Amino acid sequence: MAEAKILIQGFTGDSGEGETCSTITLVRDQNLIMVVDPGVLASQRLLIEVLKQEGLTVDDVTHVFITHSHLDHYRNIGMFATAKTVEHFGIWDKGYCDDRPEQFTKNIKIIETPGHSYDALSLLVETDLGTIAVVGDVFWRENYPDNDPYASDPEQLSASRKKILELADYIIPGHGPMYKVKK
Secondary structure (H helix, E strand, C coil), X not given: CCEEEEEECCECCCCCCCCCECCEEEEXXXXXXXXXXXXXXXXHHHHHHHHHHCCCCHHHCCEEECCCCCHHHHHHHHHCCCCEEEECCEEEECCEEECCCCEEECCEEEEECCCCCCCCEXXXXXXXXXXXXXXXXXXXXXXXXXXXXXXXXXXXXHHHHHHHHHHCCEXXXXXXXXXXXXX
């Protein structure tokens, strides 16, 4: 089974204005070590220190996954110079881009979840706990108001949310702690 663990819990206000930081997640599956949404931080040292607590350095990270192309989710991507980047258009390795498979590993699936932005992706990670969905801003946090002030397509966002709720046991949202899906 894979592992999905929050490294740094994100935050934001209800309007999305003011100080914000995405939830930064670590996903492991066999030899894959992935950081999801390396975000914006007061200092990159914060992320370096939490990786160190996991026994990792930035050079150990094999992949960086970007849930969508809003700066608060990807600003620190440059910290991971040796990692491949997984995003909407494919898997980038230095200057080359290959197709992005839906079944990324045996325990990790990538699904398109547009609505907050046209290029939104989510991870479905099979863990000992159940299926954990790492969703970026499909859900900002548990009990976040339904009206997303930055949604590019509210109808698509509603469909993406419904899909995630059907597939996941737990959600790691874009700006808050992990929570259990109420079924």
